[in-house]
Amino acid sequence: MERIPPWPGRAGRSYPSSYGRSGEEELFAALDLGTNNCRLMVAAQTTGGFRVVDSYSRMVKLGEGLHHTGRLAGPAMERTLDALRICAERVGRRPLKAIRAVATEACRRAENGADFLRRAKAETGFDISIISGREEAGLAVESCASLIHSSRFGAPRNRALLFDIGGGSTEIAWVRVDPFRQTRDLIGYLSLPVGVITLSEQFGHVSPHDPASYAHMVAYTKQALHEFEAIHRIGPEIRRQQTRLIGTSGTVTTLASLVLGLPRYARAAVDGTQLPSVSARKAVRMLHEMGRAGIEAHPCIGPDRATFVLPGCAIFEAIHDMWPIEDIIVADRGLRDGMVLRMIRKAGPTPRHYHRPSVLGPIPFQHSIQATGS
Structure with a gap:
């Protein structure tokens, strides 16, 4: 893994830290620029993990139109730059030990993806690297390590199958687990170029x-999953009851919130729950019965995400049709969590020192924290 630099920001304007430094907590920031969302997390290292200090998420739809043109569109890039400026201001107010920023499928596929990231660095200070599908799957596994090994979900298993339904792609990780040493190894991964945005655009002429x-x-x-199954023979491991299925995406957390009957989305109520597959399927049928208006009005979904809910459910059902595991462990965590955990591990028990970041202004507007499960 490449060296993780401290946040350099942009020269010319600095902000005093608004974060209380009692206890000399070390802060790490992770930015995930996806096909659908731009997400930031700032976390403080704790014994055995981290505590979230700040979290921001905005739906930017960077990959909108990419399926048809092969390029990032102007309005999508402007929306994304607006969100990145807000993220730059937020990290610019905190003394960070390290920061990492990554981009995924939209920038991997787009002809102008690298050009856009160079512009983003010039205008916001974020040095965003495009990661491979393998690293994306690896970060998802890292973020869910505690769930893979948790005794709350029954007897230990020697395999885990993790899926992350994104905007532009779906990452699937097949993991070998040693429950006694509490270790895990990525046996194989699949970066499927099917996500909620790409699927909705590909089938845009029909209604989901x-x-x-x-x-x-x-x-x-489902057809796109057959080769992965043929290579890794996951089905026999499932029949031997040796596999845990873990879902980390807005689709799965939405299904869990429907099953739980939440009046509004609450991460604490969803993350780490065990969702019976029968209940998940019923929740999908419920969404079909709601229709577009009902989905838009639901407090755990809303109009911005309504377009992508059923395409996400289609991807989920294809995965579960192929690998019908009885229960799904639901994870409201993702690349940011994995990046923070890796940075903490890399930092180790070093002497505490801080880099005061700076950003170039003026920042034209501010937004409140939007910590969501999408």
């Missing part, structure tokens, strides 16, 4: 609320 069209989405996605 139409049963036949929805079934077509499921079949299309």
Whole structure:
């Protein structure tokens, strides 16, 4: 893994830290620029993990139109730069030990992805690196390590299958687990170029609320999984009851919130729950019955995410059709969590020192924290 530099920011304007430094906590920041969302997390190292100090998420739809043009569109890039400026201001107010920023499928696929990231660095100070599908899967596994090994979910298993349904791709990780040493190794991964944005654009001429069209989405996605199954023979491990299934995505957390009957989304109520597959399937049927208006009005979804809910469910059902594990462990955690854990491990028990970041202004606007499960 490459060296993780301290946050350099941009010269010319600095902010005093608004974070209380009692206890000399070491802070780490992680930024995940995805196809659909821009997410930031600032966390303080604790014994055995970390505590979230600040969290920000905005739906920017960076990959909007990418399926048809192969390029990032102007309005999408402007929305994303607006969100990155807000993120730059937030990290610029804190003394960070280290920061890492990554971009995923949209920038991997787009002809102008690297050009956009150079512009983002010039305008916001973030040095964003495009990571491979393998590293994306590895970070997802890192973020869910405690769930993979948790005794709360029954007897130990020697395999874990993790899926992360994103905006532009779906990452699947097949993991060998040693429950006694509490270790895990990535046996294989699949970066499937099917996400909630790409699927909705690819099938844009049909309505996912139409049963036949929805079934077509499921079949299309499932077909892309056959080769991975043929290589790794996951089915026999499932039949021997040796596999845990872990889902980390807005789709899975939404299904869990519906099953739990939450009046509004609450990460604490969802993360780390065990969702029976029968209940998850019923929640999908519930979404179909709601229709577009009902999905938009639901407090755990809202109008911004309504377009992508059923395409996400189609991907989920394809995965579960292929690998029908009885229960799904739900994880409201992702690349940011994995990056923070890696930075903490890399930092080790070193003497505490701080780098005061700075950002170039003026920042034209501010937004309140939006910590979401999407």
